[in-house]
Amino acid sequence: MAMGEQYLGNMQFTERVKEEANIVELIGQYVKLKKSGKSYVGLCPFHDEKTPSFHVTENPKLYYCFGCGEGGDVIGFFMKKEGMIFPEARDYVARESGIPVPVFKRQYKGTVLNTRDALGIAQEFFSRNINNHEAAAYCMERELDEATIKQRGIGYALNNWHALKNNLLGIGFKLEDLVSAGLVGQKRDSPAESRNPDDYYDFFRNRLMFPLRDRFGLLVGFAGRAISSEDEIKYLNTVSQTRFGKTFYNKSEILFGLSEARNAIRETKKVLYTEGYIDEVSARKIGMENVVASGGVAFTQKQAKILRDVGAEEIIFIMDMDEAGIRAAKKAVQVAYAVGLTPLLASISNKDIQSNEELRGYGKIDLDVLARHYRDPDMVMASLTIGDVIEFVLKTSEKPKEPEAQNKLLEEIVSYFYLLPAGRKMLWINKAAKELGIPEDIVQVKYFERLKQSVVPERGCCKAR
């Protein structure tokens, strides 16, 4: 395609996006809009106000605020609201509107290559190497088929210190862009000002590469899964990155699969959470659409808030119930409660589930079993009440004999008590005392101490039994 043709194609595409996008629906995800005459009105997302002066019209497709003067088209809205650059916002609106995004051939010569380009080209490079025999053997073992690999953009970082770096330098990237994209590291003992390519090395080596996207589907980094059992670090993520002084990638905010899962989460108000990228990929393959993963980081409050904002009300944790998994689950459940999400715990033994009680049983997870029941309309997954959580913690914790460890466990247990409805508190103080073999009044004192420093959850009330 010649340069001129490409420019024309770009313009036509942009016009089509502006024309076909449902501006009311897209902006409506941010602002509660009410029809008033020919326009839709709501509270402005760009300035603080009590009476609505923010207008969205369908003909012409524009938004405007009479309070602060902010206004423009639908693409401009996302640029302004989410800090996207033009092609990012345009492509995002296109994807949301079901308009296929054309692939324009990149012109490397004479263009300014930036961090985002480096990530995109690195992904292509990783994808081209997926048939390397070590990677292929690993994919086979983990039952990752070709269609899935292609669809999810999974690739392989060669077992080589300079392969990606040399490829990108050859295209015309500068070393500092590769460093700031998190693709290349600098040898510790080399001078800080060094521009000698030999002092830099590929950050990801001999790893299966999963592209990480933010909730708008923009590529922001990678997670590399070690394929050699000798590798001590199982997951290696891109280090946090900033762009235009804004953090555009922070691993505590990334949820793998979120851009694919977003609509399903919004529709079902439920999200399934797994710990590994491969679990996420497998779960999606067997038909679970509202699934996300967070590899290498424990479930964070930021992630919980993002899921809540996307529309989740319930979060179903799918975790291995080994020691590390149980520890992670306890923490995750608390994080979910703190932002007003109702946590459910799916830990399924390798047999058909007969009852909700069994669903809560602490066994090894079998995704196929979960999928079968997930599709079953009669299967209502019991939500984990705060009582369940306390019981779960009591059941799965070792009961220590030393006062110090005992105190620590007691502190953890009472940290859930403020979420209990008033009428249930004494019952649980009594239960915990019995289970831990500690006098009831000590549990009570601990609880009152904790109450003084407790924070109230931001949203919702907690169902308790």
Ligand SMILES: [Zn+2]
């Ligand atoms: Zn305004």
